[in-house]
Amino acid sequence: MSKILVIAAHPDDEILGVGATIRKHVENGDECEALILGEGITSRYENRENYEIDKLDQLKEDTIKAGKIIGYKNVYTANLRDNRFDNYDLLDIIKIVEKYVENIRPDIIYTHHHGxxxxxxxxxxxxxxxxxxxxxxxIAREIYCxxxxxxxxxxxxxxxxxxxxxxxxxxxxxEYKLEAMKQYTSELKENPHPRSLDNLLYTAKKWGSIISCEYAEVFEVVRIINK
Incomplete structure (x- = not known):
């Protein structure tokens, strides 16, 4: 059994980027957890303090439902201000990450692309x-974007x-990924938006065609340590 940790910026990123792969890990007997650093949606308001608390509560419920479909053991949240991570000292965010890495001790970490x-x-x-x-x-022996x-x-x-x-x-x-995304009622969009179910399926099909399978998720290797 491997321990897997997904570190994502916003609610739904843990599904969009790696949902089907995590379900595959779960089916293979791996223990999968996620850390979501940001609160989500509040940047959509002209003034952050004007956000509707019930919508943020609904987003949290959506996160829980989506996580259960994928099979995450735990989904942790740090509630940093949405799309305002650059207002924090980077060291403060690093310390949050360090705490979860130290406690969970993942073998594999999945996170966002630097670009x-x-x-x-x-x-x-x-x-x-x-x-x-x-x-x-x-240490995590593998890190993927x-x-x-x-x-x-x-x-x-x-x-x-x-x-x-x-x-x-x-x-x-x-199908687990698509079903999980359906739970994110505030994040899922209609076609041709990139976050539509049609596009998620198309994207997976595009990557799958490159390796001669029906559907694939893809990553950039940051680090692999072979001991």
Missing amino acids: DLNVDHKITYEAVVTGARPISDE FETVSSTEWSFIDKYKFNPNYFVDVTEFI
Whole structure:
């Protein structure tokens, strides 16, 4: 059994980026947990203090429902301000990550791509690679970056492009991802938006075609330690 930790910026990223792969881990007997750093949705209001508390409560309920479908053992939240991670000292976010890495001691970590358009995604990546740096025997031996549709594909400058080099056949598990995303009533969009069910299926099918399977999720390898 391996311990898996997904570290995501916002509620639904833990499904969009790696939902089917996590379900595959669960089916293989691995223990999977997620840490969501941000609270979600409050940046959609002109003034953060004007957000509707019932909508934030609903988002939390959606997160719990989605996590159960995928099979996460626990989904933790740090409730950082949405799309305002750059208002925090990076060290403060690193310390949050370090605490969960130290307590969970994951073998594998999945997180955001460093070139994503979304500022919270970028900072999450920086916090993860720093907070999970290999300075002790109890370290994550593998770290992967996932694709987050409606952010990753919108970085049009070459040096920020997502270049996957690790492919996971999720043909048997893609339906879990779609069902989990259905729970996110405030995040799921209609086609042709990137976060529509049609596009999620299309994206998985596109990556699957590259490795001759029906559906795949893809990642960039950050680190693999073979001892």
